[in-house]
Amino acid sequence: MNYFVIVDVTLRQGIADPEGATIERALPALGFRGVSNVKAGKSFRMSIDAASEGEALEKATALAERLLSNPVIEDAAARLGETVAP
Amino acid sequence: MKRVGVVVFPGSNCEYDALAAMGALGVAAELVWHSTTDLSDFDGVILPGGFAHGDYLRPGALARFSPVMAAVQRFADEGGPVLGICNGFQVLTEAGLLPGALQKNIGLTFLCQPTTLVVTSNNSVLTSGATMEQELVIPINHFSGSYTCDDETLERLQDNGQVVLRYKENPNGSRADIAGLANERGNVVGLMPHPERAMSTLLGSADGRVLLESFVAAHVAA
Numbered sequence: 001m002n003y004f005v006i007v008d009v010t011l012r013q014g015i016a017d018p019e020g021a022t023i024e025r026a027l028p029a030l031g032f033r034g035v036s037n038v039k040a041g042k043s044f045r046m047s048i049d050a051a052s053e054g055e056a057l058e059k060a061t062a063l064a065e066r067l068l069s070n071p072v073i074e075d076a077a078a079r080l081g082e083t084v085a086p
Numbered sequence: 087m088k089r090v091g092v093v094v095f096p097g098s099n100c101e102y103d104a105l106a107a108m109g110a111l112g113v114a115a116e117l118v119w120h121s122t123t124d125l126s127d128f129d130g131v132i133l134p135g136g137f138a139h140g141d142y143l144r145p146g147a148l149a150r151f152s153p154v155m156a157a158v159q160r161f162a163d164e165g166g167p168v169l170g171i172c173n174g175f176q177v178l179t180e181a182g183l184l185p186g187a188l189q190k191n192i193g194l195t196f197l198c199q200p201t202t203l204v205v206t207s208n209n210s211v212l213t214s215g216a217t218m219e220q221e222l223v224i225p226i227n228h229f230s231g232s233y234t235c236d237d238e239t240l241e242r243l244q245d246n247g248q249v250v251l252r253y254k255e256n257p258n259g260s261r262a263d264i265a266g267l268a269n270e271r272g273n274v275v276g277l278m279p280h281p282e283r284a285m286s287t288l289l290g291s292a293d294g295r296v297l298l299e300s301f302v303a304a305h306v307a308a
Contacts, residue, residue: 015234016259018194067151070144070180072187073234 002047003056004081009069010041044068045081053080087167087302090115091128093158093174095138095149100171100282104134107282107294113302120152130167130211130301131158133174135227135280145173145188145230146180155181167211167304168274172228175266175276184269184276185243186235192259196229200290201279202254203265207247210268212275215300222293224279226257231278233260233267246270251277273304 011017019040027035044064050056057078064076092104094117101117108115115132118125125131138149149155155177162168162183170178178184191197205213205220216222235243240262243249251266258278266277281294 016189016192016232018190018192018259022194067147068143070147070187072179072185072236073189 001051002049003053004083005046005048005056005060005078006081007044007046007060007064007068007076007078008041009044009064009074009076010039012073012075015073042068056080087113087129087304089113089128090130090132090302091118091125092116092132092134093118093120093122093154094134095120095136095152095177097138097140098134098136098173100135100173100280103280103282104132104171107285107298108132108302110285111295111298111302118154120149120154122154123157125154125157125161125166128161128166130169130304131161133158133168133170133177134282135172135174138173138177141173141230144180146176146178149177150181159183162269162274165271165273167301169212169301170274170276171280171282172226172231172278175278176230178274178276183274184267185239186233186261186267188230188278189232189234189259190230191228191232191257197231197257198225198227199257200225201257201265203251203279204254205250206252207250207268209247210250210272210275211304212266212268212277212281212297212301213250214272215303216296220296221254222251222284222296223291224281224284224294224297225290226279227283228258228278231258231260233264233278235261243267248272250275251279275301
């Protein structure tokens with residue numbers, strides 16, 4: 001079975017996020033008020049052939065830890081998406 | 087050192103600067119494509135600057151899986167001198183040969199400028215010939231050069247004298263002003279500045295020589 005999986009990679013707590021901070025500083029100039037704690041991250045989407053949801057997520061977590069994220073500075077979380085990627 | 091291998095990944099762009107620097111020191115050097123799996127012919131290995139594999143995902147993230155990296159790991163384990171410059175430093179951290187990680191510069195600006203470095207440890211193949219507290223003017227040329235690591239790692243690095251070069255004025259937000267560091271044994275060194283571009287006063291500075299002279303004087307540990 002083919003599962004659609006999304007992996008979110010975010011900077012770990014306490015790691016400087018100059019990209020998020022810069023976006024946050026730009027928002028008031030565009031008229032957006034009251035937005036705080038902007039964090040920049042990455043999102044990866046993929047189809048995974050697996051026997052179960054659990055196996056698909058396990059695979060995604062393993063590849064996220066090995067390649068998609070650098071555990072020194074980033075956290076990775078895998079979740080199931082609602083549609084199958086084309 | 088008789089023969090130095092300069093590893094070329096798809097996207098490396100400072101390999102000829104490294105070759106020229108080795109040539110200026112009278113050392114034979116040759117380019118080694120990243121699919122190579124044997125580095126045993128060399129007395130030293132340099133991972134040059136550039137954008138290995140396009141720097142996709144993160145600088146160094148894909149390069150660490152190039153076939154040559156297993157050979158670099160073996161070479162380093164056997165005590166062979168390994169030097170990662172700029173992108174090469176990023177590759178070494180991603181590969182786990184050096185601790186920590188390099189993030190985007192704190193100001194999100196690509197920095198290309200001379201910097202003043204301070205030698206803070208002689209305990210490495212790159213700094214063994216330099217004097218403690220010696221100041222060196224060497225250019226940087228990077229977007230992701232902000233060194234980061236956890237508290238425990240930083241303490242260990244400082245206690246072991248693994249922080250070999252610091253910025254006099256921190257340009258990129260690097261933790262503890264770290265510009266270059268070594269592994270515990272001192273045979274693997276990475277730095278963001280480019281010593282191979284500071285080989286002649288005609289080009290602005292010859293301060294890179296003392297570092298690269300140390301490197302080529304290093305011997306493979308028995």
